[in-house]
Amino acid sequence: RGPADAAPPAAVYRPLDVAQTLSGNDGKLSTIYVQATDASQVSALAADLQTALPDATVSTQEDLASSVSGSLSTAAGLFDSFFAGNPKAPEAAAALLKFAYCQKRLASTLAEVNERNQTYQKGREALEKIVKDYSKDPLLGTAKLELAKIKAATGDRGGAMNDLRSVFTADATKNDRSAPLATLHLATLYREENKPADAAKVLADGRKQY
Numbered sequence: 001r002g003p004a005d006a007a008p009p010a011a012v013y014r015p016l017d018v019a020q021t022l023s024g025n026d027g028k029l030s031t032i033y034v035q036a037t038d039a040s041q042v043s044a045l046a047a048d049l050q051t052a053l054p055d056a057t058v059s060t061q062e063d064l065a066s067s068v069s070g071s072l073s074t075a076a077g078l079f080d081s082f083f084a085g086n087p088k089a090p091e092a093a094a095a096l097l098k099f100a101y102c103q104k105r106l107a108s109t110l111a112e113v114n115e116r117n118q119t120y121q122k123g124r125e126a127l128e129k130i131v132k133d134y135s136k137d138p139l140l141g142t143a144k145l146e147l148a149k150i151k152a153a154t155g156d157r158g159g160a161m162n163d164l165r166s167v168f169t170a171d172a173t174k175n176d177r178s179a180p181l182a183t184l185h186l187a188t189l190y191r192e193e194n195k196p197a198d199a200a201k202v203l204a205d206g207r208k209q210y
Contacts, residue, residue, distance in 0.1 A: 069109050076102035093130050093137040097146070100126040104150055117154055124150045141167050141176030145185070152189060161189055168209070180210040 020026050036042050042060055050058045079099040103123030110116040130143035148163035167173050167182035183206030190199035
């Protein structure tokens with residue numbers, strides 16, 4: 001069997017004490033999660049834990065989010081730089097798509113509304129550029145699907161639904177692997193709008209087509 005035919009790896013779960021014994025780490029822990037009852041006390045709690053456990057690494061959710069945000073920003077900058085210098089390269093559309101992925105993921109980590117929407121907008125503009133300027137690229141369907149997700153996340157549900165419909169109706173993308181996913185996302189939006197009959201029809205048509 002080749003790599004494409006290989007079965008996915010199975011996850012194996014063991015009780016903590018068994019896993020510790022098997023790994024030669026009896027009585028040891030690598031990570032402990034602590035939940036604060038008051039969000040305003042997280043920083044003080046983290047400081048107390050660091051004092052009590054000077055050899056341990058104490059990270060708050062904000063610290064982790066900051067780390068993720070930094071990595072995503074760095075990756076987005078690399079994809080943006082590649083595209084700026086190579087707009088006609090075969091990988092140009094892929095660079096834009098990955099830039100949009102980074103912006104969408106980064107936006108999901110931001111609490112401030114205006115900053116979050118501005119970040120989503122950067123991803124949206126990159127995806128719209130793929131749709132407009134790279135309409136022959138194999139990633140067109142995926143770009144439309146991701147564009148719809150961003151529109152839905154920022155309140156443009158009508159635009160999102162139109163984009164999703166275009167994925168599985170337009171000749172250029174209706175046979176793309178993103179098309180079945182577009183039907184699922186459209187059905188989800190219908191359900192969220194309390195339109196179960198429309199959702200059911202989209203799913204039924206999708207089953208027939210795919």
